Amino acid sequence: MPEGPxxxxxxxxxxxxxIxxxxxxxxxxxxxxxEKEEKVKNKNIKEITTKGKAMLIRFENDWSMYSHNQLYGRWTVNLNTTxxxxxxALRVVLKTKKHAVRLWSATNIDLIPTSEEDEHPFLKKIGPDVLNESCSFELIEERLTSKNFHKKKASTLMLDQTFFAGLGNYLRSEILFDAKIHPDDRPFDLDKTKITQWANxxxxxxxLAYKTGGFTVSKSLADKNKANGESxxxxxxxVFMRNKYECLDCKSRIERKWYGKRKLDYCPSCQIQRAKV
Structure with a gap:
């Protein structure tokens, strides 16, 4: 599933x-x-924004198209001549004199008044978008230590869209490795320094994933691993999808844990468990 970035x-x-x-x-x-398409038929678009994994296309007449790609949705942008x-399955087409923008396969789509976006069943229950400028390090720390979340395992918390919107499977593994947090630890088990590290x-x-198109390591490191034969x-x-390789920091073997049907890759040496078993 595409994640927030x-x-x-x-x-x-x-x-x-x-735009x-x-x-x-x-x-x-x-x-x-x-049945609602006449509300936005051939209307110009004033803004396109995201909230986690959801996209909102806002039309000039104050209606919005909400979409969530889930596992199989896909957006394409092509020249009209292409x-x-x-x-x-084609779901939506928006054309200008030069481009055709298409949404394929998605089944979670709705047309709603812009003023009612916050009441949409999905949007009203998600947490802050971690990519939004208003989402500060302080806010993340505050939510990590709040009563709603501080006793949830990191493996669960990192996929909880009510915690922060936009995080998903690869970001979960990468964030926990970067912060050196064991997937079974909870914010409750950690000191202030580790909480700050996690928030950062x-x-x-x-x-980083947003700016680089899904890369969570530096270009130089990615190039080095590519030269070493990695896909x-x-x-x-x-760490994500590197469970057969050595840890980049300590040379231990990256391991994989399964939570439900979703994989989490981590370094058992760098991400030492602090919670009581």
């Missing part, structure tokens, strides 16, 4: 194609929103 980058790409441009054609093929072939990693690793899905990270 990937959705934010998609929003940036779509914004360049649509400030005349929408000459828009079509909505998903049955759930067909002939597009896909086996995916949540913010910094998420922003892209491993060389762009420190």
């Amino acid at each position: 990937e959705i934010r980058r998609a929003a940036d790409r779509i914004s360049k194609a649509l 400030g441009k005349e929408i000459i054609e828009s079509n909505f093929y998903y049955e759930r929103i067909r 002939r597009v072939k896909s086996a995916r 990693s949540i913010k910094n690793i998420s922003h 892209k899905r491993s060389y762009r990270h420190a």
